[in-house]
Amino acid sequence: xxxxxxxxxxxxxxxxxxxxxxxxxxxxxxxxxxxxxxxxxxxxxxxxxxxxxxxxxxxxxxxxxxxxxxxxxxxxxxxxxxxxxxxxxxxxxxxxxxxxxxxxxxxxxxxxxxxxxxxxxxxxxxxxxxxxxxxxxxxxxxxxxxxxxxxxxxxxxxxxxxxxxxxxxxxxxxxxxxxxxxxxxxxxxxxxxxxxxxxxxxxxxxxxxxxxxxxxxxxxxxxxxxxxxxxxxxxxxxxxxxxxxxxxxxxxxxxxxxxxxxxxxxxxxxxxxxxxxxxxxxxxxxxxxxxxxxxxxxxxxxxxxxxxxxxxxxxxxxxxxxxxxxxxxxxxxxxxxxxxxxxxxxxxxxxxxxxxxxxxxxxxxxxxxxxxxxxxxxxxxxxxxxxxxxxxxxxxxxxxxxxxxxxxxxxxxxxxxxxxxxxxxxxxxxxxxxxxxxxxxxxxxxxxxxxxxxxxxxxxxxxxxxxxxxxxxxxxxxxxxxxxxxxxxxxxxxxxxxxxxxxxxxxxxxxxxxxxxxxxxxxxxxxxxxxxxxxxxxxxxxxxxxxxxxxxxxxxxxxxxxxxxxxxxxxxxxxxxxxxxxxxxxxxxxxxxxxxxxxxxxxxxxxxxxxxxxxxxxxxxxxxxxxxxxxxxxxxxxxxxxxxxxxxxxxxxxxxxxxxxxxxxxxxxxxxxxxxxxxxxxxxxxxxxxxxxxxxxxxxxxxxxxxxxxxxxxxxxxxxxxxxxxxxxxxxxxxxxxxxxxxxxxxxxxxxxxxxxxxxxxxxxxxxxxxxxxxxxxxxxxxxxxxxxxxxxxxxxxxxxxxxxxxxxxxxxxxxxxxxxxxxxxxxxxxxxxxxxxxxxxxxxxxxxxxxxxxxxxxxxxxxxxxxxxxxxxxxxxxxxxxxxxxxxxxxxxxx
Numbered sequence: 060x061x062x063x064x065x066x067x068x069x070x071x072x073x074x075x076x077x078x079x080x081x082x083x084x085x086x087x088x089x090x091x092x093x094x095x096x097x098x099x100x101x102x103x104x105x106x107x108x109x110x111x112x113x114x115x116x117x118x119x120x121x122x123x124x125x126x127x128x129x130x131x132x133x134x135x136x137x138x139x140x141x142x143x144x145x146x147x148x149x150x151x152x153x154x155x156x157x158x159x160x161x162x163x164x165x166x167x168x169x170x171x172x173x174x175x176x177x178x179x180x181x182x183x184x185x186x187x188x189x190x191x192x193x194x195x196x197x198x199x200x201x202x203x204x205x206x207x208x209x210x211x212x213x214x215x216x217x218x219x220x221x222x223x224x225x226x227x228x229x230x231x232x233x234x235x236x237x238x239x240x241x242x243x244x245x246x247x248x249x250x251x252x253x254x255x256x257x258x259x260x261x262x263x264x265x266x267x268x269x270x271x272x273x274x275x276x277x278x279x280x281x282x283x284x285x286x287x288x289x290x291x292x293x294x295x296x297x298x299x300x301x302x303x304x305x306x307x308x309x310x311x312x313x314x315x316x317x318x319x320x321x322x323x324x325x326x327x328x329x330x331x332x333x334x335x336x337x338x339x340x341x342x343x344x345x346x347x348x349x350x351x352x353x354x355x356x357x358x359x360x361x362x363x364x365x366x367x368x369x370x371x372x373x374x375x376x377x378x379x380x381x382x383x384x385x386x387x388x389x390x391x392x393x394x395x396x397x398x399x400x401x402x403x404x405x406x407x408x409x410x411x412x413x414x415x416x417x418x419x420x421x422x423x424x425x426x427x428x429x430x431x432x433x434x435x436x437x438x439x440x441x442x443x444x445x446x447x448x449x450x451x452x453x454x455x456x457x458x459x460x461x462x463x464x465x466x467x468x469x470x471x472x473x474x475x476x477x478x479x480x481x482x483x484x485x486x487x488x489x490x491x492x493x494x495x496x497x498x499x500x501x502x503x504x505x506x507x508x509x510x511x512x513x514x515x516x517x518x519x520x521x522x523x524x525x526x527x528x529x530x531x532x533x534x535x536x537x538x539x540x541x542x543x544x545x546x547x548x549x550x551x552x553x554x555x556x557x558x559x560x561x562x563x564x565x566x567x568x569x570x571x572x573x574x575x576x577x578x579x580x581x582x583x584x585x586x587x588x589x590x591x592x593x594x595x596x597x598x599x600x601x602x603x604x605x606x607x608x609x610x611x612x613x614x615x616x617x618x619x620x621x622x623x624x625x626x627x628x629x630x631x632x633x634x635x636x637x638x639x640x641x642x643x644x645x646x647x648x649x650x651x652x653x654x655x656x657x658x659x660x661x662x663x664x665x666x667x668x669x670x671x672x673x674x675x676x677x678x679x680x681x682x683x684x685x686x687x688x689x690x691x692x693x694x695x696x697x698x699x700x701x702x703x704x705x706x707x708x709x710x711x712x713x714x715x716x717x718x719x720x721x722x723x724x725x726x727x728x729x730x731x732x733x734x735x736x737x738x739x740x741x742x743x744x745x746x747x748x749x750x751x752x753x754x755x756x757x758x759x760x761x762x763x764x765x766x767x768x769x770x771x772x773x774x775x776x777x778x779x780x781x782x783x784x785x786x787x788x789x790x791x792x793x794x795x796x797x798x799x800x801x802x803x804x805x806x807x808x809x810x811x812x813x814x815x816x817x818x819x820x821x822x823x824x825x826x827x828x829x830x831x832x833x834x835x836x837x838x839x840x841x842x843x844x845x846x847x848x849x850x851x852x853x854x855x856x857x858x859x860x861x862x863x864x865x866x867x868x869x870x871x872x873x874x875x876x877x878x879x880x881x882x883x884x885x886x887x888x889x890x891x892x893x894x895x896x897x898x899x900x901x902x903x904x905x906x907x908x909x910x911x912x913x914x915x916x917x918x919x920x921x922x923x924x925x926x927x928x929x930x931x932x933x934x935x936x937x938x939x940x941x942x943x944x945x946x947x948x949x950x951x952x953x954x955x
Contacts, residue, residue: 090193091119100131114174120147159204183215335349429520508532521551653694739791848862896929
């Protein structure tokens with residue numbers, strides 16, 4: 060996209076000149092062939108830097124080519140074809156030109172030239188004598204859309220100075236070729252007319268001085284630049300317009316000037332060159348200018364005279380200062396937004412805001428305060444306070460002010476005005492005594508005070524106050540600082556949120572510690588409960604089973620029923636303990652699962668088969684309805700536990716003559732097992748509670764045994780395996796519990812069921828397995844448990860059981876005869892089972908003798924500890940007699 064013209068420049072170039080006239084002018088002046096003075100290169104560089112352009116060029120356009128006379132940012136080819144170039148467009152139209160993206164134009168083709176990477180373009184015409192468009196001042200950027208109308212305005216200012224320099228060069232060249240004594244009057248008139256127009260041209264300042272530094276002539280623009288009329292300066296020393304330190308050396312420089320021996324640019328000379336210098340106006344204020352000086356021969360054999368072309372750089376310097384301030388501001392904004400984590404730690408935020416404001420405003424005095432977030436009164440907390448005139452005494456006062464909240468009354472009007480709703484308070488003057496005494500560390504010489512609100516969504520978060528600021532305090536200053544204040548607002552909000560989050564995290568940590576302590580207490584309680592209950596249950600269940608299975612004993616029916624009830628109650632108690640421990644393991648996340656692809660139908664049939672005796676004893680019919688080859692991913696042991704719980708409940712909570720139907724089917728991508736019964740059903744208002752621990756609903760006061768934990772455990776086990784449990788029930792009709800698991804296409808390995816080859820299982824003891832005596836040392840301090848162990852092995856004559864109450868008896872027994880197997884209780888007096896095991900290994904060289912731990916400590920952590928610490932097996936109380944016989948039988952067989 061190209062944008063031609065600019066409102067404030069197009070009317071100045073309305074003179075009509077034909078192309079032939081323009082080319083004739085170029086030929087007459089010799090601009091294409093004349094070597095450019097250094098002043099042009101300096102002006103082109105200044106122009107490029109002023110518009111922040113990486114490339115700037117001065118081009119003269121003749122009939123065929125674009126000729127580059129000065130460049131900045133790259134070494135340019137001497138000339139290019141003019142056809143279709145932006146410079147040709149500018150010269151032809153005599154107007155400025157902006158191009159957003161050169162790559163979108165069909166021409167020119169810069170490929171292979173130094174400009175092949177250029178994207179954006181801005182250019183203004185170079186016009187001599189307000190008639191002849193001889194070329195263009197151009198700026199290029201490698202980024203698209205880099206320039207705007209402001210760029211054109213800045214380039215136009217430099218173009219005026221370039222026009223003056225070019226015109227002066229051409230004038231001197233033409234005059235040097237004329238013989239004054241023999242020139243035609245018409246030629247002299249033409250050159251005098253052109254020279255007069257050049258000197259009076261209001262576009263540039265021009266001054267002429269002699270070799271003594273006396274002003275011979277100065278045009279109105281140059282005089283006005285320094286605050287004078289021309290007649291006030293003519294005849295005066297040029298030193299009047301120079302700073303004192305420069306003026307003191309100027310006369311000596313002129314007096315010793317020798318153009319034959321002084322090389323161009325040597326000793327800082329600006330004669331024959333050009334550069335930025337600083338002048339002084341009528342009020343003694345500095346005036347930045349660009350000065351290009353040329354030497355001319357004096358009239359009538361007098362010494363050299365010097366003509367200076369002056370360009371006003373005040374606007375340029377203001378622009379540069381504004382750009383520097385914007386760059387500094389953007390840098391601070393970038394630093395604040397990219398280092399958020401570091402700034403929000405400790406007092407990093409306030410130190411950053413403090414340092415940033417010092418650099419941005421160069422203020423002698425200032426402070427930053429945060430509005431107290433929880434106070435209903437006008438209250439602020441000073442977070443930073445500085446004063447360049449701070450004394451040691453003041454430093455102590457600053458520390459005190461920063462350490463407390465400060466309540467603000469309406470008497471503190473400079474601060475109170477902001478807290479009362481004003482966004483800004485500006486005082487572009489010295490503060491009165493009352494005003495500076497309203498401020499912390501106020502002093503008489505404070506001036507140029509500004510207080511600005513830091514707010515977000517109409518909420519006042521803080522106040523920034525500055526005084527003795529080294530710049531004008533007005534709306535522009537407030538608007539310039541607004542992005543920084545917005546960043547302050549964001550950072551303060553982030554810090555508050557961070558503080559709130561840390562407070563929440565701290566509270567969560569305290570809560571977590573309390574929960575952890577509660578969990579430890581629960582674990583300790585469960586461990587103690589498990590141990591204390593398992594120890595007597597070991598005797599109850601063990602002796603009752605031995606009595607029930609002893610073929611030599613005969614009991615009346617009534618006593619046998621009582622014995623069976625004792626055994627059943629003991630089993631019920633141990634099941635309750637196990638379910639509570641399982642539930643605790645799930646809640647603590649310590650229960651492990653071994654997931655595999657299970658054939659659901661076969662496992663369901665296996666489970667139902669094991670429960671047929673229970674169903675028959677209660678008069679309940681049970682059957683399985685299944686699809687073939689249905690697989691799902693689950694833990695074998697845990698899924699079987701789920702089935703046992705649900706089917707057992709369906710049998711227990713049924714009615715005589717009722718039925719239970721277990722259905723195995725595929726539903727979409729899931730495998731489903733439904734356990735339906737014709738039982739008592741569940742009330743609608745109880746359905747939401749049946750999965751709560753220890754809730755038994757209508758069965759609470761019935762004769763049906765139950766712990767109230769089974770359904771809770773069942774649902775949690777399924778959830779851990781990625782499944783779910785749902786229930787539908789109608790009171791008096793029955794219930795259906797539905798298990799859903801993700802289906803799999805094929806099993807990863809075959810499952811072992813109770814009907815599988817059991818060759819790998821430990822076998823119970825066969826008296827004929829080993830004719831030799833197999834000796835066991837059982838260390839147990841409970842006489843009932845000792846008696847039980849003796850009774851368990853009473854029918855195995857090849858097993859020799861020896862007993863020890865503690866480590867002393869155990870060591871004595873080993874000294875007389877080393878046993879083939881140790882069975883150790885863990886909780887023993889004086890020395891526990893772990894310590895006895897280690898002592899046996901070290902003192903009696905029993906590392907190779909197998910050792911079984913038999914303990915009422917039945918938590919998973921207890922079992923894991925036992926196996927990690929060298930026990931061959933870890934069995935829990937109440938002892939599973941069949942399991943114990945299988946384990947001992949394995950060791951008997953291994954020895955044989």
